[in-house]
Amino acid sequence: MDIERRNNVTVTGNPRGRAVVLAHGFGCDQNMWRLTVPALAEDYRVVLFDYVGAGRSDLSAFSESRYASLDGYARDVVEVCEALDLRDAVFVGHSVSAMIGVLAAGTAPERIGALVMVAPSPRYIDDASYRGGFSAEDIDELLESLESNYLGWSAAMAPVIMGNADRPELGEELTNSFCATDPDMARVFARTTFLSDSRDDLKAVTVPTLILECTQDVIAPREVGAFVHQMIAGSELVTLDATGHCPHLSAPEATNGAITDFLARLR
Amino acid sequence: MCRNGPDPDCGKKSSAPFAALLEDSVEELYENAPCGYLSTLMDGTIAKINATLLDWIGLEADAVVGRMHFTDLLTVGGKLYHETHFAPLLQMRGEISGIALEIKQAGGGRIPVLVSSVVKHGGNGEPLLIRTTVFDARDRRAYEQELLRARRAAEQAHKQAEADRARLQDALAVLQQSLLPATLPSVPGMEAAAHYRTASPDRLGGDFYDLFAIAGDRFAFFLGDVCGKGPQAAAVTSLIRYTLRAAALHDPDPVAALKTLNHVLHERYTGDDPRYCTTIFGTLEPHPTTGEATVRIASGGHPPALVLRADYLPTPGGLLVGVLPTAPFTAATTTLGPGDALVLYTDGLTEARTGEDRTSLYGDEALLEFASSHAGKSAPSVIRALTDLLDDLGDGLDDDTALLALGVPASPPPTRRNA
Structure with missing residues (x-):
């Protein structure tokens, strides 16, 4: 199988630099990193990809059973690393991808030598002694929100996502298409993301790890950032002066600065 | 018609009936527009909100302006959707339109709405604030729910038909073997x-x-x-x-x-x-x-x-x-x-x-x-x-x-x- 095509892999930056893999979270695709890539391109080999089911990945490769657990997404990461024969790469994962990176580093330690976790959360749903910020009903509500915004997907979006090279004007019409995903696949990713519990996996992390959190993030509140920091021995926690869940878009300078500072110190 | 007319009073005369209807008040047009309208800082803090939207959510301006974020108006599911889809798209594209969300009312109710936002930029292209319109979509959402229900039913029927077909084929194969x-x-x-x-x-x-x-x-x-x-x-x-x-x-x-x-x-x-x-x-x-x-x-x-x-x-x-x-x-x-x-x-x-x-x-x-x-x-x-x-x-x-x-x-x- 052609993994690079399946995961819509893009390689840019300095071919002689250390590989930095940028992994998008639930919602959109590799375009999320477009303000980050320029900050890394000079010194690093930058690898971008879309998880199967997102962006311009090969939707025919989607399997509900594989992607019903984060391990399935972690296999995407490992397979991309293998396809490019990356060694000792730095994995930068946003949101749920931060945890996917933890799993991938566990199964392929020779491939991933350091982690940057942007707004990570190992568990979104509260339980007795842990506050993730959400109840199970909240997650059901999100699934409903997804549904109501995907009504017209199959008719309007599918041809564009499939890559309709002979009708480029279609892409122009669909202003929201960056984050357009097949509703069934989005539902699977949403369930897998928001119902996952990766708290126990954090202890196993042994590679140098940078955790980036925002001062105000509904999805990954600060107490969750502190939890991740506490569970990963030797990790660094940087609180960015940013609101929302996507500091790489809302506060790109601060985010890029924290990442490049961490990368420079890895050498 | 009042095109190139020599009469200096032409404009006044023709707009007079509209002025009488108070449609010359921009403030009035803003406050009581048939849609919710708000402006937020780039971090989401609400800087200005019109009376229509305040009425929908059941709050006074004092309780909202400078105190709440746009996402505070949304249900939790809507917040998640906002953070994972809406905000990134808005940041990447500078505008987003027709997103279905729900806003919370002070009394505990919810109103399905369609939200569009556009980023206002300063003279040097730096983003200054976000302008957002909120349309009441109760009727539309009810209709969409019907469509969704019908689609789910159709999908379910299709799955059932496929399963029946597979079972029938298995039975036929066994019969054929006999x-x-x-x-x-x-x-x-x-x-x-x-x-x-x-x-x-x-x-x-x-x-x-x-x-x-x-x-x-x-x-x-x-x-x-x-x-x-x-x-x-x-x-x-x-x-x-x-x-x-x-x-x-x-x-x-x-x-x-x-x-x-x-x-x-x-x-x-x-x-x-x-x-x-x-x-x-x-x-x-x-x-x-x-x-x-x-x-x-x-x-x-x-x-x-x-x-x-x-x-x-x-x-x-x-x-x-x-x-x-x-x-x-x-x-x-x-x-x-x-x-x-x-x-x-x-x-x-x-x-x-x-x-x-x-x-x-x-x-x-x-x-x-x-x-x-x-x-x-x-x-x-x-x-x-x-x-x-x-x-x-x-x-x-x-x-x-x-x-x-x-x-x-x-x-x-x-x-x-x-x-």
């Missing part, structure tokens, strides 16, 4: 092989064959074709199979067996549902001492058997089985020597469409040619060759095809079976 021998028995000093394929996986075939031991060292075999397809044909096939098996035990004479079958079919399927078949029934008597085998066959309207050393074994004049109360059947006898094989087939093979445009038929000539080029081959290899031929014919096969080969090996064989 009409054919699971394996062929081993015949001392001989080799036997068979092949069966249906033209369509969801239709029961109407072809049949069998090979079984009767008294002493003798064996009986038959192969045929029931008119029609589907469950009715399968029921007839079942009747034929068990009738011929019983008849062969009672009286192994081939013509007698076909007469019994004719009687049974004619008696069972009369009136407006006549059912009949073509078939060749035969007995096989191996002679271990000479290595030969005597074959006695009778045909009821079936294409002649092939003897792979020479030619067809003609059985002219036999009538379809089950049409007339008494019908003539044609008998023939031959002896298979070492290297000889007898091949029975149904017209699915000879009537397969061939050629580029699938308009010619495979035909008797081609089958004879096949026979002469495969003379001396073992029964299993003949069946393999015919199976390959069927594969090549591909979509030219309209009908089911049954094949049965019985051969005496050229050299004394290990006893082989091949179903």
